[in-house]
Amino acid sequence: MGRPLTIYPNYTVRKQKPVSNSFVIMTELVLPNDTNTLNNLMGGRMMHLMDIAAAISAQKHSNRIVVTASVDNVSFRDSIRLGNVVTLQAQVTRSFSSSMEVHIDVWAEDIPSGTKLKTNEAFFTFVAVDQAGRPIDVPEALPETDEEIKLYDGALRRRQLRLVLAGRMKPAEAQELKALFALD
Numbered sequence: 001m002g003r004p005l006t007i008y009p010n011y012t013v014r015k016q017k018p019v020s021n022s023f024v025i026m027t028e029l030v031l032p033n034d035t036n037t038l039n040n041l042m043g044g045r046m047m048h049l050m051d052i053a054a055a056i057s058a059q060k061h062s063n064r065i066v067v068t069a070s071v072d073n074v075s076f077r078d079s080i081r082l083g084n085v086v087t088l089q090a091q092v093t094r095s096f097s098s099s100m101e102v103h104i105d106v107w108a109e110d111i112p113s114g115t116k117l118k119t120n121e122a123f124f125t126f127v128a129v130d131q132a133g134r135p136i137d138v139p140e141a142l143p144e145t146d147e148e149i150k151l152y153d154g155a156l157r158r159r160q161l162r163l164v165l166a167g168r169m170k171p172a173e174a175q176e177l178k179a180l181f182a183l184d
C-alpha cells in the first residue's frame with residue numbers, strides 16, 4: 001500500500017500560462033494632435049500608447065485589473081513623423097507574486113516610402129489588484145521560445161535593479177544583481 005495522501009488545506013497550486021497568451025499588437029496613425037511643432041510624435045503621447053499596450057498584455061496574463069507600478073528606461077532614438085503608422089508589440093516576460101514585467105517594442109512605418117524602423121523598447125511593471133486596489137497573485141508565466149526564455153531569465157535581475165532604484169529593496173539583498181557585478 002502507498003503512503004497516505006497528505007492534504008494541505010491552505011496550499012493552492014498556482015495556475016501557469018504561456019507568456020505568448022499575453023501577446024498584444026496595437027497600431028496607431030500619427031495625427032496632427034499627437035505631434036510637436038516639428039511634426040514629430042510627442043514623447044508623452046508615445047508613453048501613453050506604450051502604457052496602454054503593455055497594460056492590455058498584463059491584463060491578458062492575469063485576467064485582472066492592473067496598475068502601472070514602474071517604467072524602466074525609455075529612450076527616444078529616432079523621431080516618429082506625422083503620418084507614420086506606429087506599431088506596438090507587448091508581451092509579459094515573467095510574473096512574480098502580484099507583479100508582471102512586460103516587454104514592449106515600437107516600430108514606426110512610413111507607408112509611402114515602404115520604410116519601417118524600430119524606434120523604442122522598454123520594460124513596464126504592472127501589479128494585478130482586486131476591486132479595493134490590493135495586490136493579488138497572478139498565474140506563473142511560462143516562456144517557450146529561446147527569445148522568451150532569454151527575457152524570462154533576465155527579468156529577476158531587472159526586477160531587483162528597479163526595486164533598488166525605487167528604494168524598495170536594499171542593494172545588499174539584490175543577490176542576482178550582485179552576481180552580475182561580482183569579480184573573480
Ligand SMILES: CC(=O)SCCNC(=O)CCNC(=O)[C@H](O)C(C)(C)COP(=O)(O)OP(=O)(O)OC[C@H]1O[C@@H](n2cnc3c(N)ncnc32)[C@H](O)[C@@H]1OP(=O)(O)O
Nearest residue numbers: 051055066067068069070096097098099125127135162166
Ligand atoms: C494602467 C495605469 O496606468 S494605472 C495608473 C497608474 N498607476 C497607479 O496608480 C499605481 C499606484 N500604485 C499602487 O497602487 C501601489 O503602489 C501598487 C499596487 C503598485 C503596489 O502596492 P503596495 O501596497 O506597495 O504593494 P506591495 O509592497 O505588496 O507590492 C506589490 C507588488 O508591487 C511591486 N512593486 C511595488 N512598487 C514597485 C515598483 N516601483 N517597481 C516595480 N514593482 C513594484 C512589488 O515588488 C510587489 O510585487 P510582487 O507581489 O510580485 O512581489
